[in-house]
Amino acid sequence: MSKGLNRFAILVACATFFLIIAGALVTSNDAGLATSDWPLSNGQVFPKMVGNLFWEHGHRLVATTVGILTIVLLVYVLRVEKRSWVRKLGVFALLAVIAQGLLGGLTVKLMLPLAVSAAHATLAQLFFCTTVSLAVFTSRSWIEAPALPAEEKGAFPLRYLCTAALVTIFLQLIIGATLRHSAPWDQDLPTDLVLTHIGGALAVTIALGIAATTTLRRHKGETFLTRPATLALVLLVVQLFLGLAAYMARLASPNDPQPLNPMISITVAHVACGALVFATTIVLTLRVYRVLPAVDNAPELAGRRSGVVGT
Numbered sequence: 504m505s506k507g508l509n510r511f512a513i514l515v516a517c518a519t520f521f522l523i524i525a526g527a528l529v530t531s532n533d534a535g536l537a538t539s540d541w542p543l544s545n546g547q548v549f550p551k552m553v554g555n556l557f558w559e560h561g562h563r564l565v566a567t568t569v570g571i572l573t574i575v576l577l578v579y580v581l582r583v584e585k586r587s588w589v590r591k592l593g594v595f596a597l598l599a600v601i602a603q604g605l606l607g608g609l610t611v612k613l614m615l616p617l618a619v620s621a622a623h624a625t626l627a628q629l630f631f632c633t634t635v636s637l638a639v640f641t642s643r644s645w646i647e648a649p650a651l652p653a654e655e656k657g658a659f660p661l662r663y664l665c666t667a668a669l670v671t672i673f674l675q676l677i678i679g680a681t682l683r684h685s686a687p688w689d690q691d692l693p694t695d696l697v698l699t700h701i702g703g704a705l706a707v708t709i710a711l712g713i714a715a716t717t718t719l720r721r722h723k724g725e726t727f728l729t730r731p732a733t734l735a736l737v738l739l740v741v742q743l744f745l746g747l748a749a750y751m752a753r754l755a756s757p758n759d760p761q762p763l764n765p766m767i768s769i770t771v772a773h774v775a776c777g778a779l780v781f782a783t784t785i786v787l788t789l790r791v792y793r794v795l796p797a798v799d800n801a802p803e804l805a806g807r808r809s810g811v812v813g814t
Contacts, residue, residue: 516634527774534558624680665788675703731787
């Protein structure tokens with residue numbers, strides 16, 4: 504492994520997380536159309552950062568920085584990484600950040616259409632989890648992780664539980680992005696989307712709760728799996744409280760003269776925590792696939808272990 508590559512991948516993942524926060528601040532401050540042109544702002548590379556232009560152009564500067572870091576990361580990966588699938592993931596990361604930038608431009612040029620804005624927010628989460636995955640794949644703990652014994656016969660595979668949780672969270676992120684962009688701060692949110700998002704939160708709680716608790720129950724002492732499982736549960740609880748708080752704050756926002764705290768800070772925290780729940784669940788899922796054999800291979804691996812013991 505390359506410590507330098509792993510540390511740089513972690514840096515890019517952290518920068519991407521900061522970019523998600525910057526994007527959430529743009530939406531919460533209703534600053535998406537602070538300037539009508541793109542990629543310049545008011546025809547300038549460095550305009551005067553006043554009012555909502557601070558949030559919108561600041562977001563663009565952070566996005567540009569992340570794009571440059573992603574290019575450097577890809578070059579780093581191609582130079583030192585031998586695994587072809589990791590190299591391909593690095594290429595995908597660059598393509599994703601380019602697509603993300605283009606979607607960001609479209610949101611401005613098309614005057615914030617709901618479909619494009621929601622896609623922009625969703626792709627941001629996917630790109631973040633791509634950088635997190637690269638950080639995982641280049642880590643020493645991933646490379647040196649020993650295979651664990653096959654799960655008990657008849658037990659529902661942990662792989663499937665984690666994958667189900669991951670898909671459920673991703674769908675909930677799409678619903679959340681659509682809800683956030685469906686109405687500005689001075690209008691009430693659509694009731695049907697609010698109820699759908701609440702239902703999604705319940706589904707995430709059940710799916711991730713089962714996956715994480717099953718991990719903790721079946722693999723006590725295996726910190727490679729129990730740490731992300733525990734962190735995912737803690738973040739899930741925090742996210743549920745933040746979601747309730749964000750909704751209560753949003754109910755009062757139409758009466759405000761402009762977007763104000765605590766609506767802004769709580770909503771942004773809710774978006775950021777949602778990204779962390781998704782990323783942590785990805786780490787858990789990837790690690791489960793890394794150390795637990797596939798269901799079809801479990802009998803074969805068990806037979807091999809028995810043969811080794813018998814010898």
